[in-house]
Amino acid sequence: MVAGSIQRNLDSGVRLPSDGVIQARISVLVLTHNRAVSLDRCLASLARQSEPPDELIVYVNGSVDHTVDHVRTHYPWVRLIEADRNFGAPGGKNRGIIASRHEWVMCVDDDGTLPADAIARARAAIRRHPDAAIIAGAVRDSFHPPPESLVEGPTFVFRGGICVIRRSIFLKQGGYHEDGLREGEEGELSFRLHDAGEYVYLCPDLVLDHHMEGARPPYRVVFRSSVRQALLTSLRFVPIPALAPWLGWKLCSYIIAARRRDCLGALFLGIWDGLRLASVAWNERKPVQYRTLVASRWYLPPRENRWRADRRETRLRAGEHETR
Structure with missing residues (x-):
């Protein structure tokens, strides 16, 4: 059923719901590396969306576990891209966004899950902020500000684990910098975007529930x-x-x-x-x-x-x- 919905969206050009409002076409990108269990929860939450994405990409970043076989067996409707080595989070996301077919790419961490209306909320956020370079979401866990404490509006920072990226602007600015950093690629990109006059908007109703696998790094x-x-x-x-x-x-x-x-x-x-x-x-x-x-x-x-x-x-x- 989900596979059929995604394919119809790919073939139709645009989505016209009953209210006649043209819907933004969204590719969802999930980057993963040796996290088959977490990825399974993430994809299950995407399969339950009230409005399915127009494309769902799983970019396997050089995994050596059974992630690839698991996705092929249980999620055949997913567009699976397998890298021959681990390019790191910035490199993997860059390659996944380049491979996507639509202007708006929603990046989702593989160790998170989404509410059933997340894609619908992302499309609504795009309608509210059509000039955005990035629409930032909020992360619900014990390490980030609770979504309920945030207000919608322009922001400098964004969380790479839940955001909607305008593909053309992202690629024009060169994407994430790939210098081997474990963290911080979002902040570095924010400097380039804001200096070019682009906008990042925070939409705290776009929420990722973060389920960390294993202990948090010291x-x-x-x-x-x-x-x-x-x-x-x-x-x-x-x-x-x-x-x-x-x-x-x-x-x-x-x-x-x-x-x-x-x-x-x-x-x-x-x-x-x-x-x-x-x-x-x-x-x-x-x-x-x-x-x-x-x-x-x-x-x-x-x-x-x-x-x-x-x-x-x-x-x-x-x-x-x-x-x-």
């Missing part, structure tokens, strides 16, 4: 990657007159965070990682306008800022209780 690993990405992004994009104060401000903020979480070692390792690639980042310099720098710090939905402040205050209070 905070030190995530912090080290974050420091490295901040250094490389600064070297690529910050204008020279602002580079020294920008790096100084970044360093101070990371020192405070590292002391609070007892991970000064991760801070120095992250700086060392960044310095090893500093020449590459410097050769790729494309300084942004100052308005882009301002946007990167303040262009956040107000309720998310409030959530961050509340969470910071809660942590501080918890620390006070521990010291008493």
Whole structure:
């Protein structure tokens, strides 16, 4: 039934529901690597959509488990693309988006599930923000702001695990940067998009329920990657007159965070990682306008800022209780 619905959408050109509103055609991209169990939950939630996607791509990023055979057996209606090696998350998404057939590509993490009306909500968001380069969704787990705390509107940041990307703009801007970073490709792309005058909109009613498989990586690993990405992004994009104060401000903020979480070692390792690639980042310099720098710090939905402040205050209070 789902396979037939997807094929009819591919053949019809556009979708005209009963209200006569032309529907955006959406490709869904699920990137996976050795996560057959998580992927099964994700695809099951996509199969239950009230409005099926026009195309569903599973890009298998060099998996060595039984993911490929499982998808072929249980989800024959999925367009399966198998890479001969692991290109990393940025590289895999780039190749999946290039291979997609439609202008709007909805990226979904393989360890998440979607509500039954997620595709319908994505199409509604595209109708509300037809000028968007990226429509950002919200992640429901214990590590991100709860969707209920966010408001719809322009934003600088987005979560790569649940977003709708306008394919033509994404490719025009060069896609995700593939420098082997474990994290941070979304922030790097945001600098390029905003400097080119493109828009990212947050639509918090587009939600991914995140089910992490196994333990979350230690905070030190995530912090080290974050420091490295901040250094490389600064070297690529910050204008020279602002580079020294920008790096100084970044360093101070990371020192405070590292002391609070007892991970000064991760801070120095992250700086060392960044310095090893500093020449590459410097050769790729494309300084942004100052308005882009301002946007990167303040262009956040107000309720998310409030959530961050509340969470910071809660942590501080918890620390006070521990010291008493």
